[in-house]
Amino acid sequence: MTKIKQNTLFVGTLAKGLRILRAFDETHTDLSLTELSAITGLDKSAVQRLAHTLHLEGMLDKDPTTRRYSPSHGWLRLAYAYYWSDPLIARAMPKLIDLSQRLGETVNLAQLSGQKIIYTNRLPGTRTTFAATLPGRTVPALCTSAGQAILATFPPQERAAAIETWPLERYTPQTTMDRATIAEEIDRAAQIGHSISHDQLILNEVGIACAIRGPDGRAWSAVHCSVSSHHWNDDRIRAEILPWLHDTANAIPPSHERTSAPHHIGLKA
Amino acid sequence: MTKIKQNTLFVGTLAKGLRILRAFDETHTDLSLTELSAITGLDKSAVQRLAHTLHLEGMLDKDPTTRRYSPSHGWLRLAYAYYWSDPLIARAMPKLIDLSQRLGETVNLAQLSGQKIIYTNRLPGTRTTFAATLPGRTVPALCTSAGQAILATFPPQERAAAIETWPLERYTPQTTMDRATIAEEIDRAAQIGHSISHDQLILNEVGIACAIRGPDGRAWSAVHCSVSSHHWNDDRIRAEILPWLHDTANAIPPSHERTSAPHHIGLKA
């Protein structure tokens, strides 16, 4: 067994249990003991005991016939507790609903989470992909209009560091993988106060984002709108979406308490 | 320290860690070490080590000035993994979106989770309460139209047992606390194929639910719609909502694999 940390305050058993939970994702929707063992790198016995415990505690479902484990409703209950804990959600939600009704298009609340964007709340319109309807999805911040709109509010040197080092991932043939281009996009976003991206995560998808700025001008979150380029050209977007998007973002008072970066230790990548 | 279980496969440390996670809810959005200790019943030292570990692993945020812990984005990432693992979600989501656009009102996907209903996906319209916009919320099954619509598909003796023993909770002065009345409601739902409830969770809220039946006729989930009684009388609901609601529920093929009850051990209450 690989020692994880030589700290007396660190409870390795708990960390191992969390590894089991995190073994599940888009492609691993249900796992057997041996698969869990392979993915987590934990030995069979440990996985057996930990998975069994998680099952008893209601944090893993177990198919009685296939003996395969899968995420339980308990995972959604945790999400529910999260929503109450984040003061931004309650402030933003009503305005987001208004916006989605007005536009009739997909509207999201996006937050910076480490070096990624997490869509915390989603109000999907028609013509969206499945993944785009699910809260909790994360994508590299640099790849998204929301991430760019947020980074545009950062002081120059932090912005530069992020553009240089934060991860990129290719989702479509058109995904921008060139950091210089991304730097330009973010510069432009800083000028005009919003960011528009094309074909980054899905082909023919246009992402439009406007940062939610704090009193210091800095943002950790953004209002995001996603439309199809088949139905919306740039002129129409400028005329019929941007004004409302700006209004919405400006109408949401950010979590004023937070003056420094959120500390998402362990949520690297 | 209270012994939790005398099973060699049970990892008490992990269970304690989960207790910490579950200490957070609507009213406990951020907690100090001492508060965590009080709520979980774990001693100070244990809470210190477990919370510290969860923080390092990215499953708890910690405010550096107040030293208070709160749920992290990691909780939403788990929810995201859950959504992929439940095959019903992908089948239902597109139809729910269509329905919400057509009705212009709040639409939910509700599932039976132990003796409660959990709203797994929500497409809120205007005029909803904050809690009603959040996925992962649970309420006693007997209190909701969705729960009643689902129970109406159960065989008589199981239905009766549920009506007798499952929990009730008062949310409004009008919340039905009489089990005989609930039995009648469920009987009616079995006749007409849907359930309508008034003022159960919020005053002036009408809940309308239609079960998603499996090949055996039994349901574990429901499509749910919530409207304001100020804007919708029973006639209009019957004419303008019910037909679409039925169509939607019937158009969603349920998770055919599952033939017996989901086994949500530990999610009692």
Add this chain to the structure above:
DNA sequence: GCCAAGTTATCATATAGTAATAACTTAAAT
């Protein structure tokens, strides 16, 4: 019907979590 792969159960051992205590920090009170 057999074999391979995977899952459950058992158990001696020492590692790894425990709980008590002490050192330190912050906020409140006088």
Add this chain to the structure above:
DNA sequence: ATTTAAGTTATTACTATATGATAACTTGGC
């Protein structure tokens, strides 16, 4: 300002608890 209390971090000796190897038992594939 100074003191006090409450709460948080750090340390340590101890032993309860998780470990991992192995064995018994299922299940499904051929």
